[in-house]
Amino acid sequence: MILIPVFGIGAQTPEEEKRALEDELKKLEAQITQYEQDVTKTKKEKQTLQSRIQALKGEIQKLDLQISQGNLMIRDLGVQIKDTEKSVSTTEQQIGRYRERLAVIMRRLQGENQKSLIEILLGENELSDFFSNFVALERLNVQNQKLLASIKDLRGYLEEQKVSLADEKEDLEKVVSVQLLQKQRNVAAQKEQQTVLKQTEGKEQTYQQLLATSRQKAAEIRARIFELIGVPNAPTFGEAAELAKYVETVTNIRAAFLLAVLTQESNIGKNVGQCYLKNPDTGAGTIAYNGKTVSKVMHPSRDAPHFLRITKELGRDPFGTAVSCPIPTVGGYGGAMGPGQFIPSTWVLIESKLKAVTGGNVDPWSIKDSFMATGIFLRDLGGVTNEWSAAMKYFSGSSWSKYEEFYGNSVMALANRYQQDIEIISQ
Structure with missing residues (x-):
């Protein structure tokens, strides 16, 4: 039956x-x-x-x-x-x-x-x-x-x-x-x-x-x-843990590991970016808090077209929606969106999978959608069986230098701490 x-x-x-x-x-x-x-x-x-x-x-x-x-x-x-x-x-x-x-x-x-x-x-x-x-x-x-x-x-x-x-x-x-x-x-x-x-x-x-x-x-x-899960833009740890545990039931990604990645990326939604895209043709933009012009806010061909489409569908102002700034010491582009810090070209890769789970439109700046999207992406990166490797791929792609391994090490340390916290609040 x-x-x-x-x-x-x-x-x-x-x-x-x-x-x-x-x-x-x-x-x-x-x-x-x-x-x-x-x-x-x-x-x-x-x-x-x-x-x-x-x-x-x-x-x-x-x-x-x-x-x-x-x-x-x-x-x-x-x-x-x-x-x-x-x-x-x-x-x-x-x-x-x-x-x-x-x-x-x-x-x-x-x-x-x-x-x-x-x-x-x-x-x-x-x-x-x-x-x-x-x-x-x-x-x-x-x-x-x-x-x-x-x-x-x-x-x-x-x-x-x-x-x-x-x-x-x-x-x-x-x-x-x-x-x-x-x-x-x-x-x-x-x-x-x-x-x-x-x-x-x-x-x-x-x-x-x-x-x-x-x-x-x-x-x-x-x-x-x-x-029905109601969480604010910057949830408490208890709210975030409940959401992460639900994502675990869908993706098999350990809740503590998911929270650790989101903490490393945006402090679980508290820091989703400090830059605005201003010129999609060049990828240039400005710093949100002082208006200073910055180049390489977003990759003009790889990410900007997707970003314009995403913000349009969500009714957001593409030039007033915060994204991550480029890191001068690292090089490359910024443009990552929401708590999961997905660049637009990566977001489109998992967008259909996320819609299949949520059953409707999805928003990279939504706490719920970003949690689920991060879980799906980590699962696709092999995070069910090898968390450290998945964390490194999340940060650097398929290859990385030993100088970038701090990210995976930091994520695993956070995950161990969060696992203890989750076990305590679950009692």
Whole structure:
């Protein structure tokens, strides 16, 4: 459920409305935290599902290859079995022919054995011819017996090979059947995971929408709270601390560090400049308290055009609005505006970000706007993680000499003191 703030209900005083909005903001921030956790959780679930789906896809592809390989092997074994059956059949035919030959030889041998001596003497020219013929038949019989035994061995081997190939083919068919079953299970699991993934993606999108809506409402409440904070042009430390603590909730810039930078720049709004721009074409101007002409009050091309636009939009007199004077010992130009001492060309860089927070027009001379602008700028300079470096960049840009490091050191010393003060007044 999204809590929608309603501003200005009934006859609330600004302070009552501010407290009510702060309570509402706490609830929204709790919701935002929960939605962020939900988004993170669903993202992890989605990643896990995507990984599982990818793994199943790989397993299915692997099984497809194994099944194809198995089917090829089964077909090859089938061919081998047919060839073996053909060889067995040919061997059987050979065995039959050799048996017939052996039968003929055996009959002839038997016939020779049954002849009487008279038949042998009368039937043969010589006795030696009879014995030679008999011995030849015996030798042929032995050779045929050996060949028949060899062929029978071959038949036995082929029969065993046929059985072995058939068993191997049957085992392989079982493996392929199991692989097909596993593939079906993996495909079903993949479809189920894809369905869950779609549901998870839908949940993530819903949480993202809720998170975006909650963040938008929180931003609206923060802008209204910021609008309700009433501080004078030069606030007391307690007022400045409250404002800085609020800026910290938006920018994550430590309140004590923010106050230290603003103290270093303008003594928290008490010294916003002592010069007036008089000639935007040259950047020359005057000192406010004595009217003395000063050159380099503002950079004529980099800053003056922006300054004229800013003051015009705010209804300010560009030639009667105080800006910082140039520092003779340092060189360069003056022209910094308001408590945050932004030069116009830097102000325009963060102007849109500041408007996004405050929800309206912004003024570099406003205490509230300058506090928030300084917090945003310090955040962009890396001040959340490295305060000293951000302070130096605020003062000197991206590079500085060791002689300028006094600024960062002074800011950090002030920040340490302010941190103690804030902790005391917060008790």
